[in-house]
Amino acid sequence: MVVVTGQTKVSDAMSSSDAEDDSQEPATPTATQAEHALSLLPQQFPEVVPLNVGGAYFTTRLSTLRRYEDTMLSAMFSGRHYIPTDAEGRYFIDRDGKFFGDVLNFLRSGDLPPRERVRAVYKEAQYYSIGPLLDLLEELQPLKGEKVRQAFLGLMPYYKEHLERIVEIAKLRAMQRKARFAKLKICVFKEEMPITPYECPLFNSLRFERSEGEAKLFEHHCEVDVSFGPWEAVADVYDLLHCIVTDLSSRGITVDHQCIGVCDKHLINHYYCKRPIYEFKITWW
DSSP states (O other): OOOOOSOOOHHHHHHHHHHHHHHSOOOOOOHHHHHHHHHTSOOOOOSEEEEEETTEEEEEEHHHHTSSTTSHHHHHTSSSSOOOBOTTSOEEEOSOOTTHHHHHHHHHHOOOOOGGGHHHHHHHHHHTTOHHHHHHHTTSTTHHHHHHHHHHHTTSTTHHHHHHHHHHHHHHHHHHHTOSEEEEEEEEOSOSSOOOTTOOOSSSOOOOOOOHHHHHHTOOOOSSSEEEOOOOSSOOHHHHHHHHHHHHHTTTOEEEEEEEEEOOOEEETTEEOOOEEEEEEEEOO
16 A cells, blocks of 8 residues: 655645635725726716705706706716715716806796806806807807907908917017016008008099009018008908907906007108008006
8 A cells, every 4th residue: 555645636725725715705895996886877866956066056957957968967967977966965066156057047948148148158058068058149249249250350361370479579578678568569451552642542442453563562561560451341440459459358468559650661653651550558567
């Protein structure tokens, strides 16, 4: 009889290991795993929904939030997405709630905000992708007028680039002089051709037929910091000046301007430039 000692059968060892594994309790899921699993479950919302929008509290019906299908609000409260709640159990939306009441009033009864809040509510409607509200707001002032204004500015070559140049020059000059303000010379002209006493418009037109060679004789760049023009539209120089001041002011920049004369550059024969020159004063503080 042969006795074998000091050895363990492989099958016995494997069986022992499997038995130990089977006897172990399953691992407890972490908080992150639990939250992830919860977010995958359909969320149930009450018929009356309490909301916390950036710290502002609202209460509305679930059907109001789902009024229009193709909106972010409808998707958020469809049950397909997990919406966190605050300590009081209100559903939290991480957005400034200042104008959310106007959004709710439209969803409830189709009410539109007063003119002074149209722009701000329009931004909220864009965020929540509420197409019907966007369409109606675009037909109100000041958004309707802004469409018309942008159509005019679309004719202006390099308008936005020129605005940036004005701001940059004014900033550098004020910093160099250690001053509160800076002054720039800006030319704004609607017509390409110069005006002279010999070219008085008989039919409110300052355009004349000239050959290509003659036109080159009138090519000229006024000695200014920035030059706007020419353009073809009914809107005149004062309309463009209004646009420039409005767009700079919307950026918090204080702007004053005045006409200081015309460009008196002699071109050829009796022709002088005569484009108006404006002095812009940009005050920084």
